[in-house]
Amino acid sequence: MNARRGFTALLIAVTMVAAATARVRAATGSVEATWKTAVIISMTVAPNFQSGFGPQGGPSSPAPAAGPSAIPGGGYVDFGKVVQGYNYLYKYAAQVAVLTNDSSGFQVFAEGSSDFTSASSGTWPIDTTLFWLPSNGTNTPYAAAVPFSKTSAMVTGSGATTGISYGAGLPPSSALVWSYAHSTIGLPSNSATQGYDYQLRLSGGAPVTQFSVYVVYTVVAK
Amino acid sequence: MKRIGIVLSFIAAAATVASGPAWAGVWHPLTQKNISVTITVTPSPVAYVPRTVAQAVRNPAPQPGLLAHLNPAALSAYHMVAQAGPTQGNVPVTINVQLDPTAQYLHIVGNTTVLNAGYGSNIYPCAYTVYADSPYLWRVEDWVYGSANGASIPFPTYAYPTQGDLGWLAEGITTSFAPFANAGGPGEMAWKGAANVAQSVCVDLQLTVPSTISAGTYSASLTYSLEFYY
Numbered sequence: 001m002n003a004r005r006g007f008t009a010l011l012i013a014v015t016m017v018a019a020a021t022a023r024v025r026a027a028t029g030s031v032e033a034t035w036k037t038a039v040i041i042s043m044t045v046a047p048n049f050q051s052g053f054g055p056q057g058g059p060s061s062p063a064p065a066a067g068p069s070a071i072p073g074g075g076y077v078d079f080g081k082v083v084q085g086y087n088y089l090y091k092y093a094a095q096v097a098v099l100t101n102d103s104s105g106f107q108v109f110a111e112g113s114s115d116f117t118s119a120s121s122g123t124w125p126i127d128t129t130l131f132w133l134p135s136n137g138t139n140t141p142y143a144a145a146v147p148f149s150k151t152s153a154m155v156t157g158s159g160a161t162t163g164i165s166y167g168a169g170l171p172p173s174s175a176l177v178w179s180y181a182h183s184t185i186g187l188p189s190n191s192a193t194q195g196y197d198y199q200l201r202l203s204g205g206a207p208v209t210q211f212s213v214y215v216v217y218t219v220v221a222k
Numbered sequence: 223m224k225r226i227g228i229v230l231s232f233i234a235a236a237a238t239v240a241s242g243p244a245w246a247g248v249w250h251p252l253t254q255k256n257i258s259v260t261i262t263v264t265p266s267p268v269a270y271v272p273r274t275v276a277q278a279v280r281n282p283a284p285q286p287g288l289l290a291h292l293n294p295a296a297l298s299a300y301h302m303v304a305q306a307g308p309t310q311g312n313v314p315v316t317i318n319v320q321l322d323p324t325a326q327y328l329h330i331v332g333n334t335t336v337l338n339a340g341y342g343s344n345i346y347p348c349a350y351t352v353y354a355d356s357p358y359l360w361r362v363e364d365w366v367y368g369s370a371n372g373a374s375i376p377f378p379t380y381a382y383p384t385q386g387d388l389g390w391l392a393e394g395i396t397t398s399f400a401p402f403a404n405a406g407g408p409g410e411m412a413w414k415g416a417a418n419v420a421q422s423v424c425v426d427l428q429l430t431v432p433s434t435i436s437a438g439t440y441s442a443s444l445t446y447s448l449e450f451y452y
Contacts, residue, residue: 045311060254069316077315084322085255085329094313116317128335130315131260142258142367144441147336163310200317201258204329204353212316219309 041100043108043219047077049095049195050135055079058141061086076212077198085204087141093132093198096177096217099191100184104222108178108194109171111151111218113162116211124206126150126213132177135195145199148215149175162214171218181222249361249449253324257350258443261337261378261429265437328362328448329353341431348393348424352412355420358450364390365409366402367443377435379404379442388442389428399428408447 047070048054054066067078077093100106110132115123131145149172154165164171177196184192322329332350354362366388369381378387382405389399395413403410415421 041309043309043311045313047313058256060256067316067318069314075314077313079315079317081318081320083320084325086322087256087258093315096311113312128332142256142441142443144439145260146439147260160312160314162312198315201332201335202317202319203332204255204322204325205331206319208319208321210316210318212314215313215315217311217313 037101039100039102039221041098041102041106041219041221043096043098043217045217046073046095046097047075048072048092050092053090053092055082055088055090055200056141058087061088061141064088079200082200082202084202084206084208086202088200088202089139089141089143090198090200091139092135093196094215094217095135095193095195096219097189097191097193098180098184098219099189100221102221103183105179105181105183106222107176107180107220109175109218109220110148110177110215111153111164111171111175112148113151113155113164113214113216115150116213118207118209118211121207121209121211124211128203129201129206130213130215131199131201132196133199135197139197139199141199143199146177151175151216162216164216164218166218170220177217247452249451252356252360252448252450253328254445254447255328255330256443256445257330257332257335258441259335259337259349259427261339261440261442263339263341263431263435263437263440325353327355328446330446337427337429339429339431341433341435344429344431346427346429349427351422351424352446353420353422354415354446354448356415356417356448356450358417358452359414360417360448360450361414362412363407363409363447363449364402364412365407365445366404367445368402368404368406370405375404377440378429378431381405387430387432389430391426391428393424393426395423399426402442402444407445409445412446 051072053072054070055064057064062083064082065080067076067080069076070078077090079088079090082088096108098106098108112126112130115126116129117123127147127149130148132148133139133143133145151164153167156163156165178194180192184190330350330352334346334349337344337346337349352362354360366379366386368375368379368386371381375381379402380386386401386404389401391397391399392413413421413423
């Protein structure tokens with residue numbers, strides 16, 4: 001009787017060991033995990049981003065000074081009083097900072113939300129008046145520069161929230177101001193930055209009044 | 223008789239003075255204005271002959287990932303998908319335009335100052351208008367930014383003695399395009415006028431883009447100087 005009980009116990013033990021071994025084998029199976037990585041991209045735009053910002057004149061133009069709406073790191077790109085018929089260069093007008101994890105990089109576009117507008121004298125064309133060029137110590141009021149254009153897309157918001165809706169499309173290629181081909185992860189602050197000077201080419205026929213316009217920057221992942 | 227002679231001599235002297243140029247005066251600078259033009263040279267069309275759709279289908283670009291973006295259903299788990307909307311920021315810009323006190327003598331109104339150019343010869347009628355006037359006999363001189371010392375100055379102006387690729391024609395005054403003087407000031411006389419006779423002159427530009435120039439953006443700064451004779 002004892003021998004039978006002992007044999008039964010041994011049989012159960014062998015069975016349990018076998019079962020346990022089988023479970024260990026099942027735990028070594030592999031699983032294929034796939035996922036989609038969502039691109040993170042964000043942008044900030046800072047006017048008057050560096051000390052020394054403000055307008056400069058050419059050799060024969062009256063000396064300009066930044067207007068009261070220009071404040072360090074914000075406010076307006078305020079050229080102040082500018083005289084008909086002269087060119088001006090606004091140093092350190094705007095800095096664009098982009099953060100993205102997209103290894104293909106991004107593109108930044110910029111357009112005027114409108115022409116220059118005034119309360120008393122209607123509008124004045126932006127595309128023959130306001131130009132941009134990457135910030136550089138050698139820039140002058142007469143350096144090669146690219147004009148901003150008035151957008152043909154729908155303008156949204158107003159004032160500080162002024163934007164442009166491109167719907168399902170992209171801004172026009174002519175509005176491209178910066179193309180960057182890498183992720184910014186790992187850079188200082190995980191962002192790439194680019195500064196811009198603005199150039200004003202004021203026609204001799206420009207009306208004597210105060211004009212304003214919003215330049216809208218748009219970043220798009222590549 | 224002697225008195226009549228004195229009067230006639232005075233009248234003759236006065237007439238000589240009034241006629242200006244015959245009097246031994248000198249030219250004085252009155253004011254100077256600049257205008258900049260931006261030149262965008264577009265690539266040679268030969269390099270951009272588009273393929274037909276049929277050609278593209280037969281020879282697809284070797285980047286199926288790009289094609290997949292055209293069809294969301296074709297996206298695999300390995301494609302990176304941009305978030306829904308781009309982000310934006312804006313910069314407000316303001317200018318307070320003041321009257322130019324010397325505009326009554328000389329000013330320039332730009333009409334076409336962004337010059338889109340292909341390779342070869344490009345002409346821009348009335349790119350800008352120059353207005354000039356003076357109480358005395360006057361002349362307008364012009365030059366494009368350049369140098370007489372042969373400094374390395376790029377397309378389209380270059381530096382004297384290399385001739386620039388940008389030419390001008392004053393409508394109603396000159397009849398053929400001439401390259402801008404590029405040896406610095408005082409440049410060349412463009413046209414002149416009588417005292418108190420204002421002129422508004424349309425200036426046509428001609429830009430010749432040689433095949434050695436890369437596509438891109440260039441600039442030229444044109445200076446006009448008004449002088450009067452007294």
